[in-house]
Every structure is written in structure tokens, then in C-alpha cells.
Amino acid sequence: MNDSPVLRVRNLTRRFAAGVVLKSLDLTIERGEFVALLGRSGSGKTTLLRTLAGLDEVSEGDVQVSPESTVVYQEPRLFPWKRVWHNVALGVRTPDARRRAEAALGEVELAHRLNAWPLTLSGGEAQRVALARALIREPELLLLDEPFASLDALTRTRMQGLVGDLWARHRPAVLLVTHDIDEALLLADRVLVLSEGRLEADLRVDLPRPRDDGETRFVHLRRTLRTALGVTDKQAIAA
Numbered sequence: 001m002n003d004s005p006v007l008r009v010r011n012l013t014r015r016f017a018a019g020v021v022l023k024s025l026d027l028t029i030e031r032g033e034f035v036a037l038l039g040r041s042g043s044g045k046t047t048l049l050r051t052l053a054g055l056d057e058v059s060e061g062d063v064q065v066s067p068e069s070t071v072v073y074q075e076p077r078l079f080p081w082k083r084v085w086h087n088v089a090l091g092v093r094t095p096d097a098r099r100r101a102e103a104a105l106g107e108v109e110l111a112h113r114l115n116a117w118p119l120t121l122s123g124g125e126a127q128r129v130a131l132a133r134a135l136i137r138e139p140e141l142l143l144l145d146e147p148f149a150s151l152d153a154l155t156r157t158r159m160q161g162l163v164g165d166l167w168a169r170h171r172p173a174v175l176l177v178t179h180d181i182d183e184a185l186l187l188a189d190r191v192l193v194l195s196e197g198r199l200e201a202d203l204r205v206d207l208p209r210p211r212d213d214g215e216t217r218f219v220h221l222r223r224t225l226r227t228a229l230g231v232t233d234k235q236a237i238a239a
Helices: 045-052 084-088 097-107 123-135 153-170 181-187 216-229 233-238
Strands: 007-016 019-029 034-038 060-065 069-072 141-145 173-177 190-195 198-204
Touching: 007 045, 019 045, 019 198, 034 181, 034 216, 045 060, 045 141, 045 173, 069 123, 084 097, 084 123, 097 123, 123 153, 153 173, 153 181, 173 181, 181 216, 190 216, 198 216
Parallel strands: 034 173, 034 190, 069 141, 141 173
Antiparallel strands: 007 019, 007 060, 190 198
């Protein structure tokens, strides 16, 4: 059995005309591990994710990512001229592509929308289709780029639960980029804080699942992460 990490980054530096965005960054994610990445706007989260997804070239440092990886973005990025199951099976070259798409849609509770057109879906449904499209590939590493950012609060809560359940069932490694501290603590085994291109915090979330955001240890971790992000209690209340 292969027990090597699904992601290993060493001394990654990214430079642009405006300055250095990532500074000698090191990161390892083990198989089956759920990691959340927090950071203020401009901290380098998007640059890091684009690099890990293979969208940006690595010129300084070493990045090793499992070839069995896939990305779910903030926007579902569905093709409006293809029915839902065709969007899910996109790129799957096996004779059972439709059956696999049906199974993936069943897992995200959308089997009844198999033949729907993307423009008829709600925002939450469209994002679940994007998740199904990732699941059908049975990835070793799932990169989630703020996938719930555009959803209303109730749909976001439901999607968080769904992602947690899917992770428990399939156990891919996950890197979730988010601005939401509670979301990170509810879902992840580890929470990282990226600040000015460096990982300033790496917290182990040693809480049983399902998690209670009012539990003493949860509240303590929330305060620790707020401090690491430079957020005061007054700012948190105002937000």
C-alpha cells in the first residue's frame, strides 16, 4: 500500500512584479487528511491553490502533487449546453460513464436531476454537481477553493455536512481554502493560517465528530485562529 503523502511542497517561492507572494513555503498533506487553509485576502491562498492545481508553473522550490487530484472552484463551472450527467461524466472515457455519473449524483442527493439542464439548477444544486464531477474521478487529493462562498447560510451549512460525509465515506485527502474559521474547525483535521506568503500557524483539531461549535475546546481553537489572523473579538462580532 502506498503511504507516501499526496502533497509535498518544499521551499516554494512565487514572485510577481508587485512582489513575493509565497515565501519559501513548506507543506505536506498525508493520505486521507482533511486540511483547511485560512488567510486574509492577499495572503497568497489563491496563488498556492493555482500552483497545486498545476495552473501556474513552479520556478522556485519543489511541488509534488498526486496525479489523482481534482479541484472544485467557487463557481460550479458547468457547461450549460450539456445535461447534468454529461457535466459529471466530462472526461470519463469508460463505457460505464453514465452509470458512474448516476452513482456520483446519487451520493450528492441529485439523482433526480440527472437529465436537467445546468441553468435550471439552484446555486447549491450546481455546486453539488461540481462535487459529483470531482467524486467520479475517485481522487486521492481534492482541492476545494471556497466552494461554499456564494451560497446562502442554510445551503452552506448543508453543503458543509455533505462534504464532511463524503470525505468520511471516500477518504480522499482534502485541502479546503476558506475564509470561515468555524467551517475550517467543523471539517478539518488541521487548520493552517497563511499570512504574507508564509504558513504562520498549523493547528491540529483534535475534536470528535460531529463537532459542537459551543464546546470549550472548539471555542478555544476559534480564538487561537482569530488571533493568528489578526481578528479581534469586536471585529468578529461586527462581521
